[in-house]
Amino acid sequence: MQFIDLAIIHIRSGSGGAGCVSFRKEKYIEFGGPDGGDGGRGGDVIIRTAENLNTLIDFKYKQHYFAKNGSQGMGKNKTGAKGLDIILTVPIGTEVLLENKQTLLIDLNKVNQEFLLAGGGNGGWGNQKFKSSTNRAPRKANPGEKGVELTLWLRLKLLADVGLIGMPNVGKSSLLAKITNAKPKIGDFPFTTTNPNLGLVLHNQVDFVVADIPGLIEGANEGKGVGIQFLGHIERCKTLVHVIDSTSKDLLGGYESTLNELGKYKETLTLKVELVILNKVDLLSKKELKKIIMLFKKMEINVLPISTYSKYGIEDFLNKLVKIIETEKSENKLVKVGKKWAP
Ligand SMILES: Nc1nc2c(ncn2[C@@H]2O[C@H](COP(=O)(O)OP(=O)(O)OP(=O)(O)O)[C@@H](O)[C@H]2O)c(=O)[nH]1
Ligand SMILES: [Mg+2]
Incomplete structure (x- = not known):
């Protein structure tokens, strides 16, 4: 499956409903006054981020999103119903660009962030609004305001x-x-993941987003496997965690080839690797685990043993991640403060 990160959509907000011309009809009252209600507002087109999404694939299959028009006003001063809104749900990190693909309308980078792409048109006035001292029985009502039509690009x-x-x-x-x-696909075969998955961690009152990136194999940077198209995305992560399978027959070889692929794509990427974790340790004896840890220690690499099955080491892993993220944040702040002090 291809990773979709660009989609074009056509949206239209609903037009307002027309105002109504109507006069009160009541027994024994010969000339009832005007009572035509206003038209209802047209529906809005709203875009909103959702945590559990990570591609724009839905927008490849459906490109037209038209909100409903407002209903006409009615007699007895009844306002027409508002047209139904359309809410487009997109992954966090989606940018909305105008048709020219250059002008950024909004960068949706927060959880549950909402933005009005096109507001529905106002409903027209019914004839009761046109009543005046000189015209007690107006036969006039407004049409509704037209909706807004736009072509937009979504970029993730x-x-x-x-x-x-x-x-x-x-x-x-x-x-x-x-x-x-997050609920990513898990499977006992390589390349189960073909698109990056995103999930939100909340640990010790710190929240951060983690991405699971499709496996990198030797030659990924030349297009082998599925990894190549994601190396660009990896670049946008602030920190990288290198996950190793402790039961792999060629532990060091695998470790090095992943780093090599990163380095070949961009040297500085390897500097982003701040943690190396050894997964599936539930399948090892204590002795085997110790041997592996020593193997990496000899290369001056500290590995953190974990098991996603037994949850062993997960708490420790999250504590370490939080520390790294907090340090990064404070370093960023220091840089900014430092700039202010420069002569
Ligand atoms: N015993 C054991 N098996 C595990 C553990 N973690 C994952 N597995 C198994 O390892 C296999 C691969 O898991 P995935 O999570 O799909 O691996 P991945 O790295 O995302 O794989 P790709 O998407 O192909 O790159 C699955 O069969 C998992 O059930 C663990 O801690 N212990
Ligand atoms: Mg996977």
Whole structure:
């Protein structure tokens, strides 16, 4: 499956309903006054972010989104019903651009963020609004205001604080599912994940977004496997966590080839790897685990053992992540303050 991160949509808000011309009809009253109600407002087109989404794929299949028109006003001063709104739900990190693909309308980078893309037209006035001292029986009503029609581009850029990288089948998606509300596909075969999945972690009152990135294999940067198209997304993560399968026959080889692929794409990417975690340790004996930890220690790499099955080490992992994220935030602040002080 292809990763969709650009989609074109056509939207239209609803027109307002027409105002009504009507006169009161009551027994024994010969000339009832005007009582035509106003037309209802047209429906809005609203865009809203949803946490559980991570692609724009829905917009590839459906491109037209038209909100309903407002209903006409009615007699007895009844206002017409408002047209139904349309709410487009998109992943966090979606940008909305005008048809020229250059002008940014909004960058939707927060959870449950909402933006009005096109407001519904106002309803027309009914004839009771035109009543005046000189015209007691107006036969005039307004048509409703027209809706707004727009062609827009949606562009998704993954906004993840942390990216989980590693060879296929090491348990990246399982880990994401364990620590966030995301429900990625998990399977006992390589390349189960073909699109990055995003999830929100809330730990010790700190929240951050984690992305599970499709497995990287040797040659990914030349287009092998599915990883290549995501290297660009990996670039946008502030921190990378390298996940290793502790039961792999070639632990160091796998570890190095993933780093190589990152480095070949962009040297500085490897500097973003701040944690190396060893998954599936539930399948190892204590002795085996110790041996592996020592193996990495010899290369001056500290690995953190975890198991997404038994939850072993997960709390520790999250504590460490929170610390890294907090440090990053304060460093960013320091840089900004530092700039202010520059002569
Ligand atoms: N025993 C054990 N198995 C695990 C653990 N974590 C994941 N697995 C299994 O490992 C397999 C691969 O898990 P995924 O989470 O799909 O791995 P992935 O890294 O996302 O794989 P790709 O999407 O193909 O890159 C699945 O069969 C999981 O059930 C663990 O802690 N212990
Ligand atoms: Mg996966």
